[in-house]
Amino acid sequence: MTAAAAATADGAAAAARARTAGGGAGPAGAAAAAAASADDDPFLAVAVPPLPRQLSAKVQHAIISADSQLSERLSEQLGLPRPLILELMRFGAVHYCPVMPKAGPNTPMTPEQLAAASAARAGAMARWGPAPKLQVPRRAMEDAPATAGGYARVHLQPKRFPAAHTTDWRRRVLHQGPDCVVVDKPPGVQVSPTVDNVLESVPACTAAALGLPLDSLAGLHRLDAGTSGVVVLGRGGLAFARWWCGLLEARSGGGGSGGGGSSKSGGKSGGGSESGGGSESGGGSESGGRSGGRGPKAGNEAATARAAEAARAVEAAAEAAAATGGAPLRKVYRAATLSPPPLGRMVHHALVGTRRPGEPAHTLMLAVPVEGSAYCELEVVQVKPIALTGAAAEEFGPSAFESDIRLVTGRTHQIRAQLAASGCIVIGDLLYEAVSARAAHEAAAGERAAHEAAASGRGGGGGGADAAASSAAAGDGGGGTAGGEAGAAAAAAASAEAATAAAEAKCGFAVGSAATAWSRAAQADPLRAIGLQAHRLAVYDPERRLGDGAPAAADLGPGWVEFEAGVPWWRA
Incomplete structure (x- = not known):
């Protein structure tokens, strides 16, 4: 300038x-x-x-x-x-x-x-x-x-991020290397700039705190605006960005890279993509933006060399994965919920990017695979009761459960959606609270319709298998008269209505027929902090590409470095 x-x-x-x-x-x-x-x-x-x-x-x-x-x-x-x-x-x-x-x-x-x-x-x-x-x-x-x-x-009216101005960004820096900066992202800001606001993005705020040019840093992966935790920012070196994206691809087998999304490896490592969202563990994780890209044009020796370098980076990352007995990049997330999720593996099948006009994009988790679904797996490693503090305690009560979660796959909103599907909604997550409430509403409506149809069929002389199925659903053991069965169906319908009402009350707004009604509260506060943190990031880096001074991960062996976020906001 x-x-x-x-x-x-x-x-x-x-x-x-x-x-x-x-x-x-x-x-x-x-x-x-x-x-x-x-x-x-x-x-x-x-x-x-x-x-x-x-x-x-x-x-x-x-x-x-x-x-x-x-x-x-x-x-x-x-x-x-x-x-x-x-x-x-x-x-x-x-x-x-x-x-x-x-x-x-x-x-x-x-x-x-x-x-x-x-x-x-x-x-x-x-x-x-x-x-x-x-x-x-x-x-x-x-x-x-x-x-x-x-x-x-x-x-004329850019999307604003108040948390960008209330954060001590210098204290959030975990590591500075020649090709990267590692930062502990607060909730309420985005890694990627929006189409109308670069100034309040994580890379720009970090650069300002370090006295660097505004465009000198760019996110190599993402977290949702409401999610906090460890983020790696590139300083503009294409070789480093390709190496990083190779790690992500090796970790995910070429699929989703991170806690939250389909991984489109690459990364415009010196600038910042114009995305309004996306994330790891909290959203669609484009693991970097645009550093990969199309194949080189014929005769372009520089582009050919870069493509070869990218291929070598992916190959080296795969070799590193084999040498370490697993992925060369490991992430542990920390989630706060009001009910404890079960320990061990959690498997679902995700429909990613589900939306109708007027709705926010979200991920639906299913128990069985369907056409277009993606396999999702995570592991709940540890669950412990905790005391909430500050604003978290005021809104959610004095206590909650905190889980350490290891991602096996990486899909958009994976942790949020899987925990919600298991009845353990992340605190503050209005979107998946609404998704859960809508699912309860639709399930209750389906159950009510089935009972009403069964009762109507028996009232007209129906019986046989239909009667047995209705009896099992109503829980009466298969006996009783048609009148008794109809009464059981009515009771089940009333119970379903009560469940729907309870879900809608918990959600804070009515789940109506309008496309946006179920998600209105979530869309009203997209920057709201949620109880999800990218807590630890371990990288197999025997060549010290991350730079000297990166903290060693003693429990993982030689060549490993590890970055850890601070105390999460719900306990700070």
Whole structure:
């Protein structure tokens, strides 16, 4: 960043903070800011610290009308203060490309707007050429020249992460190596930047704490926003990123890598992907972003060499796995629940990424495999009673159970979904509490319908196998009159209704027929802390790729290093 750009950015930040001061700091000022309308003061969207409530997404699009500085042109065309545009750039909420992308068939534009967009696109292509990469909007973190016919997308109200401003990030750093930084992630922030906010992601916050450039770190795997624990960040070295992804692939046999997701190995190790979520153990774990990628083009010697290096890294990781009698990367998660899960292996079959319009993506755990399901296995190694403290004790009571869990496979939301399917919901996990409540509702409704059908059949003279099945379901041992059987069915239906009501009461909202009703509470607070921590990460690293000073794992033998998260938030 040039001195002038730095001064401009600093001035923009100062302007934003001055506008959000509200006449004084503290709760009163925060309450006043929260009560104000972002329409009246658009700087509230980038307030530091953030408002105590999320603002809804608000995006504006612009076809650049003339050559100019990007901030100047957007300020004029969108009618917004230039300092606000600069602050949105600092957050990573502005995207720009020099050639207007081709409008899709469903683009909501009038014929006049489509004609103007086509003309702008033609002019820009005549100037810059038709290269597809020039038509892909990229994050504009600093002000720069923009040219006529270009396109900009501005996220006026970025998704905010208050925990980014209340965390002592320097104390969260567990290890610094030449190619990586290992950090103990707090709940309430994301590893990957969102499409509208780089500044409050784990890599950016860690880089700022260490005095590094904003884009110098990137997540090599993920945890959900509400999950805490050990995360490895890459410093930009492709060789290290490929080695790490090779470990993940060797650990999972090429499948899911981590506690929480389908592992798409790779990782744009110097930048950060624009994903809004995803995770290990808590969410979809893309174990790195974009460091792997497509095969090299013919004649590209550098790309061929990188591909060969990646293959060697995977092969070396597989050899390491064989040498250690297992995976070269081992993870133990710690979960807090109000009821104790059973010790030992837990096996389910997952339908990953289940969703209908208006619903959040979630994982359904089934007892038997079906088409499209994925095998899931974890091992509950230890369960012990604990005393909750602070906010956890206030919400969930004085005590809970804490489990150490070893993942055998890695699927999206695996630990959360498997524990919920076993009746042991992770504390604070509104999503899988809702999934569990909906499952209870649907099971009760199915049981009620079956009993009603059985009772109706016997009332009309039915019998035989149907009567025996209904009798077994009602628990009457197979005897009794038709009237008695009907009474048992009615009692079972009443019991099912009571179970549904209890599940809905526990869930905190009604499970209705609308697609979003069952998950409304979970969607209202996506940054809520949950009782799940990536507690320990052990890596077989005889070549010391993680760097000197990485703590040795004495109980695993030579060549192993291990990182351990601090006391989890529910006991802190």
